[in-house]
Amino acid sequence: MNKKFDNILDNKWWQEVAVVAFSFTIYTLKNDWMLFSSFTSILMGVFFYLVLYMHAQFNRFFLLPILFKTQRPVTYIILTLFGVFVFSVVLYEITMLDMFSNCHLYQNSHQRSYAYQLASVLGTLVCILSPIIVFKFYRIHRKKTNETLLFNEMQLNSLKGQLNPHFLFNTFNTLYGISLEFPERTPDLIMKVSQLMRYQLESNNKKCVSLEEELEFINSYVQLEKERVGYRCEITYDFKIDNENAYKVSPMLLIAFIENAFKHGTCAIEKCFVRIIITVENGLLHLHVVNSIPTKKTDVVSTKIGLKNTIERLNLIYGKNYKLDIQDDKNTYIVDFKVQLKKFVE
Known part of the structure; x- marks a missing residue:
């Protein structure tokens, strides 16, 4: 129903019909057409309305461009007042003709x-031009909005296209590290990686997924990392959700922060830690990630695509309606992220 209504609003012909219907109704009410006793009187009334409508269209196509295109409001006002004066004189002279003497319209003192x-x-000019101008600005606003949405969608698709290979690269690096130290566990881990890849591919064309799906994905990734570095790294993953199935989130939105913690927080033999806490209360998602910063860390290949693209996606999806605080000191790296999630049924 809303889509059909939007189509009507976007259609210039339907807009024109609405303007005529609105102005004609006001015109008939003003002139008490209920007093008309003959078909001829009604035709005369329609004729007078057409004169007024022609004047409004003249202003619309010849004078309004002076205001909107050449930006000369004083000239437009002067010409409009002159046009109103000329048409009022013409209309008055028409009503004085003998052929309109039997018409009830314009015969009162x-x-x-x-x-x-x-x-x-x-x-009548105001009644006709006002909705026409409103519709005009509505179309302009709708066009700009659609262009902005299309541009944002193109940017999001581009960011996803960069992020997905980035995630694949990091995941296979994790799998490679595990296979070197625990080759007997490689088949099971390949299956887990396959599940991660399946979720990634299936969610790629979705704007939103359920929070439960996203958390299952994150949990699988954390379990994979525990297989790789759990023997030498303290890994904590905890989540508390008031209603998992009620909320939706953009897919693959949180994983970059978690990936970054494991990549840079576990790149040393010394004891390290990664702590991930996710809470959702009344729709407010709070992601808190803390990882240690090793004093002697090995070289880590980092393209910085993950975090950069995630922040750009956040700006496109949520604008300024999120909070991201990143603290980097000598010992720990802290990510604190908050955003209000949307519900599936509101």
Whole structure:
């Protein structure tokens, strides 16, 4: 229903019909058409309305461009007032013709004056031009909004296209490290990696997934990392959600922060830690990730694509409606992220 209504609003012809219907209704109410006793009187009334409508269209196509295109408001006002005066005189002279003497329209004493015709022309002009201008700006705003949405969607798809290979690269690095130290566990781990890849591919074309799906994905990734470095790294993953199935989130949005913690927090033989805490209360998602910074760390291949793209995605999806605080000191690296999630059914 809303889509059909939007289509009507976007259609110029339907907009024109709405403007005519609105202005004609106001015109008939103003002139008490209920008093008309003959078909001829109604035709005369339609004729007078068409004169007023022609004046409004003249202003619309010849004078309004002076205001909107050449930006000369004073010239537009002067020409508009002159046009209103000319058409009011013309309308008054028409009502004085003998052929309209039997028409009830404009025959009352208060209607037989230049002032009344001037008010009629000016009032009808406002009734016709006002909705036309409103519709015009609505179309312009709708066009800009659609262009912005299309551009944002193209940017998001581009960021996803960069992020997905980045995640694949890091995951296979993890699998490679495990296979060197624990080759007997490689088949099971390959299956886990396969599940991660399946989720990645299936969610790639979705704007949103359920929070439960995203958490299962994160949990699988954390378990994979525990297989790799759990023997020498303290890994804590805890989550508390008030209602998992009620919320939706953009897929692969949180994983970059978690990946980064494991990549840089476990790149040394010395004891290290990674702590991940996710809470959702009343729709407010809070991700808190803390990882140790080794004093003697090995070289880590880092393209910095993951965090950069994630922040750009956050800006495109949520604008300024999120909080991201990253603290980097000598011993720990802390990510604190908060965002209000949307519900599936609101």
